[in-house]
Amino acid sequence: MTFDIAVMQVFNGVSLFTILLLMAIGLAIVFGLMGVINMAHGELMALGSYVTYLTAMAFSKFAPQWMGVYLFAAIALAFAATFAFGYLLERGFVRFFYNRPLDTLLATWGLSLILQQAYRSIFGAQEVSVPLPQWLSGAWEPVAGIQLPISRIFIIGLTIAVAVGVYLLLNRTRWGLKVRAVTQNRAMSEAVGIDTQRLDALTFALGAGLAGIAGCVFTMIGSTNPGTGQLYIVDSFIVVVFGGVQSLIGTVLSGFAIAQSQTTLEYLMSGSMARVTILLLVIVVLYFRPNGLFATRSRS
Known part of the structure; x- marks a missing residue:
């Protein structure tokens, strides 16, 4: 493998890592706090993609002169829409299934099928795509022979900003302190006056909002269809379990390792064999480390 190809493979791995990380952070927060296995998380990502599509269509029709910045509005709207939907989903549906894994x-899983059909009924079964702002087109060529798409660089920067924001929210705010307290000992947290039900709803909504941002990012690298969310849900769960469900840093490191391994193996073998190899490696690691590589110690 030449140096140019190696650099491109690493960059492709980082690009895959950004989507996995945005999906997995939301899953890790919800799974770590509430123990909820949300199989509809991929459809929340698809919702963010469709909100981005609707935003692009609205800008192109009513404010074409602002198409260059529509993406920033789409990111905010995708987060807001999925956050609100996630809050209502937790209050009206998910909370009735706590302690029943x-x-x-x-x-x-049934909800995911319902949402897929709803998207199919509203937007059709065909794929939809959004225009890329002019300033995100083209590629940056740091040295001759190596071209890095500007859109992917923007995605990486956005992912870093989101990850840092979530880390600061969980580790530098009073709300984050409550989340960590409930994660470690829910009964004691309730005893000292923390409203765990409201905290659960807001945390689930935050996880949904992060999936919405992932969906917005996805529109920059691919087309959206009703089954888009299913492309990443399994890999996202693998990232969360592999890194440790209560470790944000573990989720980041796990996502990076899996994304880089997958892109490298896909270069060396077929895509399906690469995924099988990754899954086998994860199974072997979890056999020796069942709580994940970076699991934190917690009280029950």
Whole structure:
């Protein structure tokens, strides 16, 4: 493998890592706090993609002169829409399945099928795409022979900003302190006056909002269809479990390792064999480290 190809493979791995990380952070927060296996998380990502599509269509029709900055409005709207939907979803549906892992898994899987059909009915089965702002087109060529798409660089920067923001929210704010307290000991947190039900709803909504941002980012690298969310849900769960469900840093490192391994193996073998190899490696690691590589110690 030449140096140019190696650099491009690393960059492609980082590009895949950004989508996985945005999806996995939301899953890790919800799974770590509430123990909820949300199989509809991919459809929340698709919702963010469709909100981005609608935003692009609205700007192109009513404010074409602002198409260069529509993406920033789309990111905010995708987060807001999925955050609100996630809050309502937790209050009206998910909270009835707490402490029933199998029921939660089946219920959210059924919800994912319902949402897929809803998207199919509203937007059609065909794929939809959004225009890329002019300033994101083209590529940056740091040295001769190596071209890095500007859109991917923007995605990486956005992901870093989101990850840092979530880290600061969880580790430098009073709300984050409550989240960590409930994660470690829910009964004691309730005893000292923390409203765990409201905290659960807001945390689930935050996870949904992060999935919405992932959906917005996805529109920059691919087209959206009703089954878009299913492309990343399994890989995102693998990232969360592999890194440790209560470790944000573990989720980041796990996502990076899996994304880089997958892109490298896909270069050396077929895509399906690469995924099988990654899954086998994860199984072997979890056999020796069942709580994940970077799991934190917690009280029950």
